Amino acid sequence: MTRRVLQTAILTLLLAALGSPGLAPPAAAQQPNTCLDCHSEFPEPLGVTREKFAADVHAQKGLTCASCHGGDPTKATPEESMSRAAGFRGHVDRRQVPDLCARCHSDAAYMRQYNPSLRTDQLSQYHTSVHGKRLAQGDARVAVCTDCHSVHDIRPGSDARATIHPLNIAETCSRCHSDAAYMKPYKIPTDQYAGYKESVHHRALAVRGDLSAPTCTTCHGNHGAAPPGVASVEFVCSNCHVFQAQLFDTSPHKSAFEAAGLPACVTCHSNHRVVAPGDAMLGTGPQSACTGCHVEGDGGYTAALSFQRRIAELQTAVERSGEILNRAEQYGMEVSEAKLEQAQARDALTKARVTIHSFQIDQVEKDVQAGLKITEKTYQAGVLALQERDFRRKGLGISLLAILVVLVGLRLYIRQIESGEGKGSA
């Protein structure tokens, strides 16, 4: 026993000498944790069950209650385990949470032993966030580490049950940001989550299961969370939508939007409620994104109509040639070569829809022309395949007729022979 105490003392001294944040070493996981003996019986918020704490990544790495709350969980009595002499801190005030977590998480040398690739700039990022700035001003209602990461059962982001797993982030943010009563003092909208749930981004993430699809933190940042702002929204979107942003930069809209103080991308596509873009966004119909600024008679209005008409023409041509090729294929005709080319026509249509972001009809026209040229050829291939089918059908009909003629002829011939024999025998 004396030897063990000596070992612990030496280790503690060593850690202190190394400038460590003073956490218990991983071996502490093997030691008794008297905190949980009592706290597992308490109701929330004081209650922490063994099962709950066992799920915490910190507990799994050997940290204990004392790592954050101080004290000595190896001591049997509350007086000893929660003694101020043992460094017991007890309840951590919300305002102190970021600094408490940062004692380890901002220490690159310390964090390296657990996860060398984990970032250690969360606190400095947090100071730049709207949350961090407000906290610095004394607003304790804003999010601190534990609001998003949970407390006592903190799981890594790769764990599907974690509050910060890509599939759960939007819901985590919405716990405050969709609460109209809670957000009232900040005078900001609370419909972001509702809008996001209808967006193409949410569909890609939650329905298609693409974990790289954007959620709140993709555009707003996580620890440095703040709205991108009018001037920089294009840069944010262009992280994924590279071509659209490049084309937009060359478009007449670039300077026009800047002059009008309109954000790029968001003006036509919205922000949280980014619905799947469609050709109806062009033109001058009810879903048009153009008629918000352009009125009948101006160049943009005419261009909007041209874009929609040309894209629709290519779309119709692609569908028409696709339909005839499918029909030919269903009849068993060999049209694989034409179907391969048909894929190029669909490519051209997709590219034309991207090129729309240049808002220059001659650029869009190049893609449309390329597509139309291919569809003309593939449609013709479909027509020829169906003509071949008709030819084969006629051929089958003629050969069946020929067989029928042979059968009738044979029957008559046999009758003649029989009648000749009959005559002969008479």
Added chain:
Amino acid sequence: MNAPGVDISQPPLPLRRRLVELLLGGGLLASAASFLYPILRYIVPPPSADLGGDTVVAGKVGDLKPNSGRIFRFGSKPGLLVFTADREYRALSATCTHLDCTVQYRDDLHQVWCACHNGIYDLNGRNVSGPPPRPLESYEVHVQGDEIVVTRRQKA
């Protein structure tokens, strides 16, 4: 045995017989032609060669320079054959998993690139950047003589 009332002095028989023989001969000839035509069409090779099924000849050894790629036809879908800078053959489906555009090999990136929305895949077909949600299907490549044969992987 003749039926009563039949006038045997009339010579209808040779004409009827000729007619029947003509019918039979013509019918036989037409039937033979209708049987032979598809056989002849089968023997004459079609304008495009396709092995069909799960195997295709994607090209010949020497067609591709190192660090280049080409599109080949795999049934009615495009495939991408890449001859890497390390002189290895790789074959992938060339249909982007995002919106079905045809991908291409980028010799500057040493990766597979989709020109429609800047999707990028590595040479194993894994989607590494951009909007593609899934990897490209990868095929087995065997060099048989001077032919590069690409085969769809058998699902376990």
